[in-house]
Amino acid sequence: MTTIASPTEWLAVVASRQLRDHTTVFAGVGVPLLAAALAQATHAPNLTIVVEGGIVGPRIKPGRLPISTNEMRTAYRATMLTGITDTFLLAQRGALDVGFIGGAQIDPYGNVNTTVIGDYARPKVRLPGTGGANDIASLCRQVIIVTAHERRRFVPRVAFVTSPGWLDGAGGRERAGLRFGGVSGVVTTLGVFGFDPTTRRMRVDALHPGVTMDDVRANTGFEVLSADGIDTTAPPAADELELLRALDPERRFLG
Amino acid sequence: MKPSEYDFVAARRRLEAKEKSAGEKLTSLEDAAARVTNGDVVAVGGILFSRTPMALVHAILRERRTGLTLVRNLMCQEGEFMMAVGAVERVVTAWFGIGLPWGVSKIMREHVEGGKVVYEEWSHLALGLRFRAAAMGVPFLPALTMLGSDLVAIGPMKTVIDPYTGTTLAAIPALYPDVAILHVHRADRFGNCQIDGYPHMDADIARAASTVLVTAEALIPDEEVRRHPDRTVIPGFLVDAVVPAPWGAFPHECYGLYEADFEHFDEYAAAIDARGTAGVTEFLDRHVYGPASWLESLELWGAERLARQARRAHELVPATDIMGGLSTPPKPPALGAPRQSRGAPRPPDAFTGYA
Numbered sequence: 001m002t003t004i005a006s007p008t009e010w011l012a013v014v015a016s017r018q019l020r021d022h023t024t025v026f027a028g029v030g031v032p033l034l035a036a037a038l039a040q041a042t043h044a045p046n047l048t049i050v051v052e053g054g055i056v057g058p059r060i061k062p063g064r065l066p067i068s069t070n071e072m073r074t075a076y077r078a079t080m081l082t083g084i085t086d087t088f089l090l091a092q093r094g095a096l097d098v099g100f101i102g103g104a105q106i107d108p109y110g111n112v113n114t115t116v117i118g119d120y121a122r123p124k125v126r127l128p129g130t131g132g133a134n135d136i137a138s139l140c141r142q143v144i145i146v147t148a149h150e151r152r153r154f155v156p157r158v159a160f161v162t163s164p165g166w167l168d169g170a171g172g173r174e175r176a177g178l179r180f181g182g183v184s185g186v187v188t189t190l191g192v193f194g195f196d197p198t199t200r201r202m203r204v205d206a207l208h209p210g211v212t213m214d215d216v217r218a219n220t221g222f223e224v225l226s227a228d229g230i231d232t233t234a235p236p237a238a239d240e241l242e243l244l245r246a247l248d249p250e251r252r253f254l255g
Numbered sequence: 256m257k258p259s260e261y262d263f264v265a266a267r268r269r270l271e272a273k274e275k276s277a278g279e280k281l282t283s284l285e286d287a288a289a290r291v292t293n294g295d296v297v298a299v300g301g302i303l304f305s306r307t308p309m310a311l312v313h314a315i316l317r318e319r320r321t322g323l324t325l326v327r328n329l330m331c332q333e334g335e336f337m338m339a340v341g342a343v344e345r346v347v348t349a350w351f352g353i354g355l356p357w358g359v360s361k362i363m364r365e366h367v368e369g370g371k372v373v374y375e376e377w378s379h380l381a382l383g384l385r386f387r388a389a390a391m392g393v394p395f396l397p398a399l400t401m402l403g404s405d406l407v408a409i410g411p412m413k414t415v416i417d418p419y420t421g422t423t424l425a426a427i428p429a430l431y432p433d434v435a436i437l438h439v440h441r442a443d444r445f446g447n448c449q450i451d452g453y454p455h456m457d458a459d460i461a462r463a464a465s466t467v468l469v470t471a472e473a474l475i476p477d478e479e480v481r482r483h484p485d486r487t488v489i490p491g492f493l494v495d496a497v498v499p500a501p502w503g504a505f506p507h508e509c510y511g512l513y514e515a516d517f518e519h520f521d522e523y524a525a526a527i528d529a530r531g532t533a534g535v536t537e538f539l540d541r542h543v544y545g546p547a548s549w550l551e552s553l554e555l556w557g558a559e560r561l562a563r564q565a566r567r568a569h570e571l572v573p574a575t576d577i578m579g580g581l582s583t584p585p586k587p588p589a590l591g592a593p594r595q596s597r598g599a600p601r602p603p604d605a606f607t608g609y610a
Contacts, residue, residue, distance in 0.1 A: 030355060052379065053302065054453040061571065067354045070305045070329070070453065071508055071515060072571040081453040084302065084328065085383030092380070092399050115376060120409045126367040126374060128359055130406065131329065131350035134378040138400045161405040176403025177414065177423035252356075 005236040007148070007189040008255045010208060012038060012244055013236035015100070015146045015187045022046045023097040026136050029066045029074070030253050031146050032100035034244065041243045048079075050096055052132040054087050056080040060247050069132070088132065091139035094180065099140030101133050103147040103186075105158050108201045108222045109172070110145065110165025110183030112137065113158035120160065130162045137163035142184040149188035154220040166200035190216055192233060196225055206231035256347075256375065256411040256428065260296065263394040266431035269465045275492040280446040284549060287468045287496040288314035291434050294322040298386070298430075298464055300437035300457040303329040304353065304507040304515040306450075308438035310470050310500035310549045315436070316340060317543060326432060328382050328456065331507070332523070335362040336543075338372055339535035346372060347430070349379040357524045362535060376406055381427050386456055388429035389463030397424040435464035438503045439489070440512070442471035443479070446494025449486040452510025452572070461489040470500035472509060502553050502561060514567040516560070 005013065008031065015035035019025055021044040027036045029051075036049045037060045050056050053070030057079030060066070066074035075081060090096055104127065105113040114133060118124030137143050143165075147153060165183040166172050173182055182200075186193040191207035203225035204216060209232055216224055236244075248254045259265065288311060291297060297315075301307045312333045325337055326347040334351060337343040339362060351363045351374070366372040377385065378401045388396040397415060401407055402425050407414075415426040437457050441449040448469055450457060461467050467489070474497070480487060503509070506516035526534030546552040553561070 053305075054455065064571065067356060067517070068303050068305075070302045070455070072452075072510060072568060073514075075453060075510075076571050083383075083454050083458070084456055085380065085387055085459065088380035088383065088400070115405070120405075122370055123368055126359075126364050128352045129348060129350040129374075129376050130378050132379040134349075134404055134406060135380040135400045138378075138402065138404075139380075161403070161408075164403045167403050173403060177399070177425070178402050179399065179422065 003238050003241060005241055006255055008253065009236055009241060009244060011035075011146060011148070011187060011189055012254070013240045014192060014208075014233055015144065016042065016240070018144050018185060018187065019044050019047055019098060024048045024050060024095060025098045025100055026050050026052070026091055026096040026140055027100040028102055028133070028136075029069055030102060032102060033060070033066060034247055034253055035146065036100060037247055038240065038244050042240060050087060050090065052084060052087055054082045054084050056082065056087075062246055063249050065248055065250075065252050088135050088139065091135065094141065096139070097141045099136035099143040099181075101136055101143065101145055101163070103145045103153065105153055105155055106145060106147065106186065107155055107158045107165070108224075109167060109169055110143075110186065110195060110202065111158050111161045111167065112145065112163040112165065113160045115160040115162045117159050133163040137165065137183070138178055138181065140181050142181060144185045144187060145183060146187045149190040149216075149219050151219050151221050154222065156222040166195060169200045170198060172200070190219060193224070201225055203227050204230050206233045208233050209235060260430050261394050261428040262431070263389075263392060263429055266389065266429075266465070267392060273465070277445055277492055279444055280491065280494055280497040281444040281474070282496045282498060284310055284314040284470070284498050284500065287311065287498050288318045290466055290468060290496065291315050291318065291320055291323075293320055295320075295433040296324040296326060298432035298435045298460045299325065299327040299333060300435065300455065300460055301504065301507070302327070302455045303331050304520075305453070305504075306438050306455060306457075306509055307331060307333060307504050307507040308436045308470055309333070309505060309507060310498070310503040311436040311438070311468060312336065313543045313549065313552060316342065316539065326382075326430065328379055335360060335535055336539060338362055338366045339532050340539065343372060345375060347375045347377065347382070349377055349382055353520050353524065357520055361527050362532060365532065376410070377401070377412075378406060381412070381425070382430075383456055383459070384427040385430035386459040386463045388427060389431045390459040393429060395426045395428050398427050399424065401425050430463065432460070432464045434466045434468060435460045436468050437461060437489075438470045438500070438509070440471065440509065441473050441475045442469055442494075442497050443475055443477050443491070444497060445477065446489070446491035446497050447480045447487045448489035448494065449480070449483070450488050454488060458488045461493055467494045468496045469494055470498045470503040472501055472503060472512060474499040500549055503549070505553065505556065505561070505564070508568070511572040512568055513561065513564040514571070516564055
């Protein structure tokens with residue numbers, strides 16, 4: 001087994017470390033779900049995974065990775081199956097600590113677009129839509145976005161706010177009636193990003209080894225704030241990679 | 256959004272005026288589909304490629320309806336089918352596609368970007384609460400979701416001030432569909448419905464709609480329903496039509512019975528990549544308009560393929576855990592029973608409803 005991690009493996013491993021033991025995570029399929037399962041297998045055995053299809057506490061059957069949030073693969077060995085609306089209401093109640101979502105297009109305030117490019121009524125490109133992402137971003141105690149770091153994704157202003165981050169900055173969520181939650185982090189193929197507590201703009205918290213601020217600037221369509229003393233993320237450990245690869249032997253999501 | 260969708264008074268009057276019978280509901284797919292009229296708001300049960308009422312979707316396509324509004328939280332192939340034949344003028348949904356591996360729906364893009372179909376987007380929870388509000392008989396429900404996003408800026412959703420704390424809340428309007436089409440695991444001839452596994456939103460949708468059309472994997476005797484009344488999620492008096500439809504969600508999944516056919520999705524998506532909308536209409540000509548019945552349409556897949564999908568389901572959900580432990584998986588008469596997973600004890604056949 002090579003211990004050199006691919007970019008997606010970096011993403012999954014670093015994302016998994018954001019999750020704490022004895023908490024709940026509302027995870028989307030793909031890398032977020034893999035990262036949550038990895039966290040469960042390593043440092044967070046008492047983590048409960050919740051999936052929007054009404055699935056609570058599932059395990060992943062190696063080689064049968066979920067493709068949708070609503071299918072038997074996702075429900076494998078779950079502890080509870082309930083309605084979709086009721087699952088989201090657990091988040092609205094405040095019972096889901098972390099929302100773990102992917103991103104299509106993201107701006108400096110952590111707003112995400114998965115709806116349209118261009119005019120809403122006659123779009124240039126009609127994207128699939130929010131799915132549960134808007135609700136996860138609105139209702140979980142905190143949201144972590146997991147995404148490849150590319151300039152076309154990190155834009156100065158999203159064409160459409162599908163999932164609210166900090167909206168237009170300080171006080172934006174409160175003004176809109178979003179009393180709880182907000183985007184706390186963005187894990188990318190370059191590093192880990194947080195948000196300035198005052199301005200709510202994206203800032204660098206840690207970079208993967210060998211990644212420079214120049215790399216970040218080259219791959220981001222807006223100015224990323226730079227904190228004093230940027231950390232360097234620890235590389236994926238051999239046991240983390242082994243567990244992760246066992247979950248996705250066909251490398252459907254790990255690439 | 257049309258004001259009639261959240262008119263809770265009119266919706267209540269319709270339900271009050273309707274016969275709510277404990278009697279016979281058993282009918283044919285054709286008769287059930289004939290109750291959908293042009294311009295109806297049709298809510299589709301299940302979600303994405305899970306428990307899609309595919310046999311009813313086929314029957315409605317064969318009726319050549321037009322001007323429909325199709326509502327489903329995560330819309331899948333049924334939306335593409337209806338777009339491809341010009342049956343639908345508006346979709347109300349949170350997400351449209353088959354799944355991440357198959358990319359953004361090219362059929363949806365063509366119809367929405369070209370202005371032929373309106374895509375009305377709600378968040379997943381908000382649309383779920385639209386059904387829940389209607390199921391509760393109220394005009395709206397307060398919620399903390401969708402606020403601040405452009406989904407509110409472009410859409411018809413309003414906000415409301417909480418009279419107790421002064422907080423701004425989303426006022427999610429009810430959605431009372433004209434027709435609900437649902438596929439369940441078991442029903443009796445009187446319309447009492449039982450679902451295994453995740454319930455999705457079907458129970459709310461059934462309560463929200465004016466007319467409820469149901470297909471079931473298995474038709475079970477009244478006595479079996481009465482032995483396990485806790486498993487009934489839709490009471491018979493709300494249901495207008497029951498049709499037995501083994502494999503009635505295929506090629507989508509039915510929990511515990513058969514897995515969605517991902518190879519079919521690959522082939523279908525490849526046909527669209529190659530030939531656009533024609534890829535869909537060719538599929539419909541072969542699978543929907545060609546066969547004389549649902550069973551004939553199923554035969555096109557072949558017994559081996561169906562058995563494989565049943566086996567894949569049993570690898571994830573033990574066969575003894577499904578159908579409430581009461582019934583065997585469906586047995587399409589023309590095709591024979593899908594094989595049970597190895598070593599699983601076979602439940603008695605007495606309750607299957609299939610002679």
